[in-house]
Amino acid sequence: MKLYSLSVPYKGDAKVVLLKAAYDVSSFSFFQRSSVQEFITFTSQLIVECSSKGIRASVKEQYLCHVARNDSLVGVVIADSEYPSRVAFTLLEKVLDEFSKQVERTDRPVGSPNTIQYAGLDGHLSRYQNPQEADPMTKVQAELDETRIILHNTAESLLERGEKLDDLVSKSKVLGIQSKAFYKMAWKQNSCCAIM
Known part of the structure; x- marks a missing residue:
């Protein structure tokens, strides 16, 4: 089970803006990491564009993408297919709650990933x-x-023992x-002999 990306995009009226993202592409070779990260970012933005408000969905591309949407703030997790979706959605809800508390609404649509102060x-x-x-579950x-x-x-093993x-x-x-039968045969054999 592996998480590759955790991102918080903003879906406005015109386009999707990536507010903050974290990647773990260490399982890929050094030369593939930047292209994998670009692919993950592109896939995240594409899935957010297709999502509607208040939705929680899992989309299977080459990896499993989990999307949780809260107003215009969206959380996206990209993981391998073995990662449990319930845990991914729990993570997204937690991140979206923390992000909405720590980052002001006015900073969201215009902020770039480098200017938004959220290190979680x-x-x-x-x-x-x-x-x-x-x-814990x-x-x-x-x-x-x-x-x-x-x-x-x-x-x-009990059945085998039985x-x-x-x-x-x-x-x-x-x-x-x-x-x-042996006892009877021995008795017959010994009955002819006398012990002195």
Whole structure:
């Protein structure tokens, strides 16, 4: 699971303006990073242009794009397809709330990514790389999945033991019959001889 981008664009009447963005393209080669970052920015802006007010949506391009829209302020997360969408939307809601509290409305439409004072995106991007550590519900779900796997394995091993016990019981019955036959044969063999 990997987060590649977390951005906050502004959708005005005319166009989409990228207010602030954070990227983690370290998994790509050095020579690909700038083009991947441009692709991510372009994809984010394109998805924001197509979104309507108050919408939460996930769009699958080459990666999974999650969009949460609050008035003209939009949050976009681009992640791989394994990243849980519930965690992505939780992150977007948190970022949009913090951003709207820290950045004045008058700075939003005219601000550029370099002039807006909001440093929370990089921290959120690095913290939410592992959704199990960042989101308590995901951590609980992972623990439940792990417990379910352990219980499933335990039940399978109990069934295997039950089958082995059944085999042992049937073998002990056969052994019991054979030992009784051996005892009778030994008794007959020893009955002719007298002990002095």
